[in-house]
Amino acid sequence: MTELRNQSVRDLLTNAKKASKTLARAERNAALRAMQARLLEAEPEILRQNAVDVQQERQRGTGEALLDRLTLTGARLREVAQGIEQVIALPDPLGRTLDGWRHPKGMQIEKVSVPLGVIGVIYESRPNVTVDAAVLCLKAGSAPVLRGSASALNTNRVLVRAMRLGLRDVGLPEDAVTLIDSADRASVTELLEARGLVDLVIPRGGAGLIQHVVTHAKVPVIETGVGNCHLYVHRDADLEMALNILLNGKTQRPGVCNALETLLVDREIAPVFVPLAVRALRSAGVEVRGDEDARMYAPGVEAASDTDWESEFLDLILALRVVDGLSGALEHIARYGSQHSEAIVTSSLHSAREFQESVDAAAVYVNASTRFTDGFEFGFGAEIGISTQKMHARGPMGLAEMVTYQYRVTGEGQIR
Amino acid sequence: MTELRNQSVRDLLTNAKKASKTLARAERNAALRAMQARLLEAEPEILRQNAVDVQQERQRGTGEALLDRLTLTGARLREVAQGIEQVIALPDPLGRTLDGWRHPKGMQIEKVSVPLGVIGVIYESRPNVTVDAAVLCLKAGSAPVLRGSASALNTNRVLVRAMRLGLRDVGLPEDAVTLIDSADRASVTELLEARGLVDLVIPRGGAGLIQHVVTHAKVPVIETGVGNCHLYVHRDADLEMALNILLNGKTQRPGVCNALETLLVDREIAPVFVPLAVRALRSAGVEVRGDEDARMYAPGVEAASDTDWESEFLDLILALRVVDGLSGALEHIARYGSQHSEAIVTSSLHSAREFQESVDAAAVYVNASTRFTDGFEFGFGAEIGISTQKMHARGPMGLAEMVTYQYRVTGEGQIR
The missing domain is CATH 3.40.309.10 (Aldehyde Dehydrogenase; Chain A, domain 2)
Known part of the structure; x- marks a missing residue:
């Protein structure tokens, strides 16, 4: 099992990009099921590491509301696993013919949904996001690169380790799920500037986090979740x-x-x-x-x-x-x-x-x-967030919005 | 007629934003027709100002290929006017019900196409882009803010003046078409950083221009047109x-x-x-x-x-x-x-x-x-460019990609 801790952000992203290329045609639901099994199996270790995080935060004087958000229990972990079940049940957002027509010269033009590639997710304390976001990205054929908060680092490490074991179980590259294993702010900057390696960054958290991401990103961003x-x-x-x-x-x-x-x-x-x-x-x-x-x-x-x-x-x-x-x-x-x-x-x-x-x-x-205004209420089955911007996705962002498309044109020698 | 020359970029954008709000429900085709008439009427003045630009560039030692791109003739101007005719004939991309369904509690949810708002277009020497881009943005219900090259400034001024007269003729705000009347690089930076005022920037030109826009923009950008x-x-x-x-x-x-x-x-x-x-x-x-x-x-x-x-x-x-x-x-x-x-x-x-x-x-x-790979060949009727990125629009970007959507939910008192 490759250790994530000692790799540079650039190496992590390069490996994630490479791994992402295998996902469109992989049996992604089988991978999700294997990840689910590994997460349930790792419950004792997950709860142990989560207790370490909670204890550290308590010593720092963090308030009860935040501590509650950080805390995992057996019941919450089973809820997370149940969430994977729901995502498995959703239709595959890839390979859908979104539109198609015949060019006057006879070529067939098809507009087909394809993966984005690498999706960076930057989020705050809730460790369930680590699993929820990773699972949605994988279902959409993209490799998630996760950057959670420093306060949940021990929990996130063991969650990601379990998910990577699941990927390995079905013969997929571990690097299809990656954690930026660093509490360092510079690692966020590297992620936000990695043009060509990161196809989308989604910040999930308070207005401060979103503002930071939006002003520093040189890669595409979807702003989520500020609602007045x-x-x-x-x-x-x-x-x-x-x-x-x-x-x-x-x-x-x-x-x-x-x-x-x-x-x-x-x-x-x-x-x-x-x-x-x-x-x-x-x-x-x-x-x-x-x-x-x-x-x-x-x-x-x-x-x-x-x-x-x-x-x-x-x-x-x-x-x-x-x-x-x-x-x-x-x-x-x-x-x-x-x-x-x-x-x-x-x-x-x-x-x-x-x-x-x-x-x-x-x-x-x-x-x-x-x-x-919610992906479940709108019938999308799941959501990665609520977009408050106008480009690409607006409002609840489900699997259908977590992909892009390409035109496939098939002819018999047509030229202009 | 308001002079654009002495306004700050921020004022221009604020006025454009305000003007943009009238466009979704305006008779945009009537405006396009009035603009077409004003452009044809202004032909002598347009050609005169264009000759000034061409003369200046020639004196600077600009090569013949670039001079040709900069030059307008009566025939080229009539081609531009003919292009407006084609855009008028295209179906309205706004107010289309893209999807719609009933929530289990009985509300009707409709996904409807709506305008982006203000679209900045940054482009190089061809002055026909001034009209082509403005017309497409208006048809899509957005207010274009145009930043052409310094070498075409005299031509662009008179083209934009004619289009603004056309808007006034049909009772629409002149600021629905705006030229950043400055050869100053700082004006581009202001445009690229105007979060909340500019909804999208589209760079049209060489790799250098696109690279500059992408690295400096804090507003959404669609990269276009680099094809290896x-x-x-x-x-x-x-x-x-x-x-x-x-x-x-x-x-x-x-x-x-x-x-x-x-x-x-x-x-x-x-x-x-x-x-x-x-x-x-x-x-x-x-x-x-x-x-x-x-x-x-x-x-x-x-x-x-x-x-x-x-x-x-x-x-x-x-x-x-x-x-x-x-x-x-x-x-x-x-x-x-x-x-x-x-x-x-x-x-x-x-x-x-x-x-x-x-x-x-x-x-x-x-x-x-x-x-x-071309908007006309794909049957889109027109295109603002070819997107080489994955978010929002990929490939030929026509009117359907120059809008966003909103969810309209109508109920009878439903709560969660």
Whole structure:
């Protein structure tokens, strides 16, 4: 078994690139099954190494929420293994004829899905991402190069070792899954600059990580996961529906990117809806920060600062603003939105259309919760992240977006 | 009419972004027609300003080939106007329902094509690109920000002024077409770093320009147009077909990216095919540079240097190498190819499949000329360039690739 620890990033990437070339035509599902078996077999060692990581972080004074994200248990590991099962069951995204036609001179042109090659994944503490991301990349025929956080290094090492053993079991090159085994920031820079070796980098984590990757990368990047999502309640809204969608968006899982961060209320219904909403939010334990108009209708609400409009709270906090109709809402969203998910509640067909056609975001909802922006909810079976950019993939990024295509032209001697 | 000359790049881009938001729902074909009329009307002024540019370049000692690229004539201008006609006739790439389905809870999810926003186009001397690129971007609902070469600045100014007048004629904002009216390199840097204002930059020009853009851009880029294309003649090839495809690929238009640069000949047929090929190439005025083995079969052929394998000659020069069967060809292409277009001539089904499935390029040809990699030949009606990268668009990039999409979800109060 090759040790990853003493190899330069450039060598790792060169080996990954070479290994990636075998994947399109390999039995990738068999490899995933072998990896699953090796991961389950390695459970005692994985939990032991994870305990080392958790212990180290505890000694550094890391908070309980982060420690929980870092911790693996037997149950969580079996969930991860179950996730592999689900990916195996998904249709192969490669070799699909996406389009095809005949050239007037008689050649057949086919547009066929093919692998990207090497996909770098840079992520934060959750070690389950190590397996989830690797498995999705392999299913899509690309070799993952993983760079997790320093705090999970012992766990990630043993997870990757198990996956590489699985690859070897089915005769595939181990280097089809690679860990950058270094806590050094320079290794991230090397990955981000390796043009020709890395076909795509996906950062998964907070806004800081994503910003760093985007500004330093010389290889293609897909930005994921920053969501400053708004709900606009139009004057013609069903107010009970609006309350339900509001509470679902803010409280069902506040720490995720498709959760609501700001509520925009039409001035015409503000006297009725603002007090209703604030009461319901408070009962659900949500801190509300409002603009002056909102505070007029709901005394006791804290004043929102300018930064609140820009904030992805990822917490039980909501910014609240009274706006002048649809155009006021569109203006606010254009200024502060992160092009992730935006919603309107309205019974007006005209306003619904206007909202969907005017808002520049990956997913635009009419009378439904922003919480649905998710690869599983969209029926993609799995997702590597939610893209907030416009090139290549927008919104939930599943296997279909983790590949590229090529044109295959077959003729009988045609020339121009 | 607003003067572009005295505005900062940041102001230009801010105005372009604002103007872009009106385009998705504007009558874009009417705008294109008005622009066409204004361009034809401005012919005398366009030719006058173009003569100034040509005169300046001549005084600088610029060669005839470049001067010819820079020169506009009445006939060329009418060709440009005719090109607008063709773009008007193409179907609208926006508002297309690319996919759609029902969520189990009853919401309708639709994936709809929408504009990118602002597209920066950085290009070299040909002033017809000023109009061609602007027209395609507008048709796709995006606002073009054009940065041509300093040598064509007078021409570009009057072309853009005419197009802006056309926009005004139909009540659209002039800033939907913008010229960066500066010969200063810093203006390119500003464009490349304007995250949030520029949605895509497309460099059109030589390898140097593309390299500069790719390494300095902090906004998304589509690399276009570097083609080091190979033809591999398999031992089972129809040799007459191979000769035809070779001559067509190398000589029909040697200065374009889908022209052939290297011929790879199977060792088994080298004694027969190399002399045939060299004779035919020489008759067509092509200089051949061969490896040692090739020179054995065709005495008098100049020796190829290592850089010849990497060169996009864009000229009547061809590198020639004898390879050990299909695997030798695949190895050479993997090492030196630019992932543009690659071709095999063979009568073997197995070799044809193997070649198409193994070569990592935008277009892979069996028994047809690489010269077909082109938006018009592929039936896209027009193209903004040939992408040599894997993200978003690969190969000919037409209107369908010049847009993005969003998910529109419509429900009746659904929550998670």
